[in-house]
Amino acid sequence: MIAPLRKRGKKSGKLYVRMDYVESMLNDLDSIAPTELTDRCRRPRGHEGYVHNECVLHFVRRAWAANDLALCEPLLKELMERVRRSLPGFHREGPIRQAELQINEEVFDKFVDMVFAERHAYNERLDFFEAYFREGLAKLRLTAREKTWAAEDRHASLFSEEDEGEIAAEVDAVGAYDPFDPEVLSDSLYRSRLVGAIDSLHPLDKRIIEMLRQDIPIESKEPNAVTMVTVLGMSEKGIRNRRNRALARLRRFLERGDT
Amino acid sequence: MVPSMPTLDDVLEAFAMEPSLDRNTLQRYLRDYPDFATALIDYSQEIFQSQQEADRPLDAHDRARVDSALARFQTVAAQAVPALAQMNAGKLGELARLLTVPHQVVLAFRECGVIVNSVPRRKLIVIADFVGASLQDLTSYLSLPKRSLARSFKSDDKPSNTEKVTFERLLRDAGLADGEIERLLVDEP
Numbered sequence: 001m002i003a004p005l006r007k008r009g010k011k012s013g014k015l016y017v018r019m020d021y022v023e024s025m026l027n028d029l030d031s032i033a034p035t036e037l038t039d040r041c042r043r044p045r046g047h048e049g050y051v052h053n054e055c056v057l058h059f060v061r062r063a064w065a066a067n068d069l070a071l072c073e074p075l076l077k078e079l080m081e082r083v084r085r086s087l088p089g090f091h092r093e094g095p096i097r098q099a100e101l102q103i104n105e106e107v108f109d110k111f112v113d114m115v116f117a118e119r120h121a122y123n124e125r126l127d128f129f130e131a132y133f134r135e136g137l138a139k140l141r142l143t144a145r146e147k148t149w150a151a152e153d154r155h156a157s158l159f160s161e162e163d164e165g166e167i168a169a170e171v172d173a174v175g176a177y178d179p180f181d182p183e184v185l186s187d188s189l190y191r192s193r194l195v196g197a198i199d200s201l202h203p204l205d206k207r208i209i210e211m212l213r214q215d216i217p218i219e220s221k222e223p224n225a226v227t228m229v230t231v232l233g234m235s236e237k238g239i240r241n242r243r244n245r246a247l248a249r250l251r252r253f254l255e256r257g258d259t
Numbered sequence: 260m261v262p263s264m265p266t267l268d269d270v271l272e273a274f275a276m277e278p279s280l281d282r283n284t285l286q287r288y289l290r291d292y293p294d295f296a297t298a299l300i301d302y303s304q305e306i307f308q309s310q311q312e313a314d315r316p317l318d319a320h321d322r323a324r325v326d327s328a329l330a331r332f333q334t335v336a337a338q339a340v341p342a343l344a345q346m347n348a349g350k351l352g353e354l355a356r357l358l359t360v361p362h363q364v365v366l367a368f369r370e371c372g373v374i375v376n377s378v379p380r381r382k383l384i385v386i387a388d389f390v391g392a393s394l395q396d397l398t399s400y401l402s403l404p405k406r407s408l409a410r411s412f413k414s415d416d417k418p419s420n421t422e423k424v425t426f427e428r429l430l431r432d433a434g435l436a437d438g439e440i441e442r443l444l445v446d447e448p
Contacts, residue, residue, distance in 0.1 A: 009276065010269040045314055067395060069336050070402040073329065080328055084321040085314040105324075112328045116335050128272065135275035138305040142271075142298070145305075191311035198308065207297060210304040214282045216289075226286045231296045 002026045002058070007127035016131045022054045029055065034071045041078050053082055053133040061126060064118055076115065083111055086137060088195060099148050100199060106144035107137060149203060179250050180213050190254070197253035205246035207232065208239060218243070270295050271302050280306060333403055340400045342390035343369055354389050358382060360443065361433040367424075368401065375401040377425035379446035 002023070005016040018026070029037060029051065037059060041051045056079045063072035087104040117123050129136035179197070184190050198206055211228050219229045219236045228239045265273075270292050277284045280303060288299050317325075337344035346354070346369055355365045367373050368386065375383075375398055387397040405423050424432070430440045 009273060011265055011273040067399040069399045072336075073332060073403065076332060077325060077329055080325045081317060081321070082314075084317055084325060086309070086312065087315075088308075088312055089315045108324060108328075112331070116331065119335050119338065128275075132275050134309050135306055138302065138309045139271060139275065141309070142302050142305045145301070185311075188313050192313055195308045195311050198304070203301075206304060207300045210300050210307070213307065214285050214303065216282065216286065224290075226289045231289055231293075231300070 002030055003062075005127040005130060006122065007124040016127050018054060018131050022052055022130075025052060025055050026058055029059070034068075038071070038074045038078075041075055053079070054130050056082070057126065057133065058130055060115065061118060061130075064115070065122075079115075080108075080112065083108055083137065086134075088199070103141060103144040103148055106147070107140040110140050110144070111137070177247050177251055179209075179247070179254065193254055194250075197250045200253060201246055201249060204232070205242055205249075208243050209246050209250070212243060265292075267295050267298055271298065274299060274302065275306070336403060337400060340390055340392040340396050342392065343386070343397070343400065346390070354386065357389060358385060358443075360430065361435070363433050364429050367429050370405060371401055371403045372405040372423055373401060373429055374423045374425050377427065379426070379444060381446050382426075382443075 005018065007016045008014060009016065017023075029040065032040070040049055041056045041059070043050050056075060060072060060075045060079055063069070063075060087107065088100065111129075114123055114126055114129075118126065128139075179194060185194075198209060201209065208228060211231070216231070217225070217227050218239050220227050228234075229236055232239060234242075270288065274280070274284070274288050285299065285303050289296050292299065342350075346365075351365050351369065352362060355362045358365065378401075383394060383397060387394045390397070392400075427440060427444060430443055435443070
């Protein structure tokens with residue numbers, strides 16, 4: 001029997017529920033033999049019978065709670081390998097690469113610590129991962145990233161703008177450039193490069209690009225509209241300038257392979 | 260009673276659980292929680308990025324990190340029977356005399372080097388009583404892959420690749436005579 005999650009959403013007060021496809025897969029796998037379960041969980045993403053991360057985590061926690069270490073260990077190994085595979089790879093050199101690699105390690109360590117902590121007591125935070133694994137890892141990345149940014153002199157060491165002159169020459173050519181054009185976004189290699197390109201931006205520029213992706217306008221005549229101006233507390237012109245420079249940097253990275 | 264204000268974590272958690280993380284959802288949260296605006300935008304961006312990244316192949320560093328974490332797992336798991344996992348030479352000798360087996364046999368138990376279902380149940384009960392663990396905890400501990408626990412408590416050494424062996428094989432390797440082995444394999448009540 002698949003036990004329900006115990007954590008309640010703090011805002012809604014409702015118990016967490018797994019996605020339907022996760023619940024359905026858990027029920028299908030509930031009573032198969034341990035060796036078969038391990039084999040199933042080892043199938044790579046994209047292969048028939050692939051077991052979702054949320055399900056692998058559920059069976060790790062169940063084996064851990066039952067002290068079934070012989071089952072827990074191979075499943076945990078598989079889960080940890082999946083977490084490693086999902087962490088971004090960074091192929092460039094320099095301080096950004098080092099900072100991002102450090103973020104990866106902090107995310108991995110934090111996740112592993114949460115699983116190990118269940119040895120002593122039920123860890124509600126893992127319920128979030130059983131319901132929303134990807135979002136859980138994204139939250140760990142967010143926390144680790146904020147920590148890294150706070151620890152670094154982000155302007156001087158991480159996000160050097162020494163190419164300002166070169167970028168300025170490219171800003172005028174940005175025009176209607178759209179890095180999120182659905183046509184190019186369908187290419188997995190492009191998507192991966194886009195992630196690296198966005199990561200190379202200054203945090204403020206990343207926010208502007210994210211709001212651009214979400215179609216949030218720079219300004220609006222409607223008094224209650226959410227705009228970049230109201231959210232960031234900057235002038236329309238200042239945001240427009242930063243947006244254009246950020247787009248120029250993205251295009252340079254994506255088209256020429258550098259920053 | 261005034262309801263407590265949601266914390267940043269509460270808001271991010273609720274945001275992640277929304278059925279769709281599109282423009283309307285982000286705008287609604289930005290409007291409702293202006294104090295958390297930058298964190299919401301950063302989180303929205305992290306989630307978007309995590310959706311775009313394809314799995315990458317594991318490299319040597321990834322494997323080393325997983326192996327290191329697994330070594331920690333074994334250490335954490337061993338905490339169920341710390342008295343056996345951390346048993347010193349004196350206690351090992353005491354247990355060896357109790358079981359009437361050579362010292363190296365109980366050492367193999369400590370290092371999870373024995374195939375647990377090859378051990379007579381009565382012997383397992385004696386060990387569990389001696390170390391103050393439940394039979395289930397002891398069985399789980401002995402089911403872990405063989406490793407040198409003496410080293411694992413001090414470092415991130417990964418488990419050794421050496422195969423586990425049967426209880427009978429342990430006794431033979433310790434040089435016991437056939438008659439003695441036969442006596443020790445009997446599961447006395």
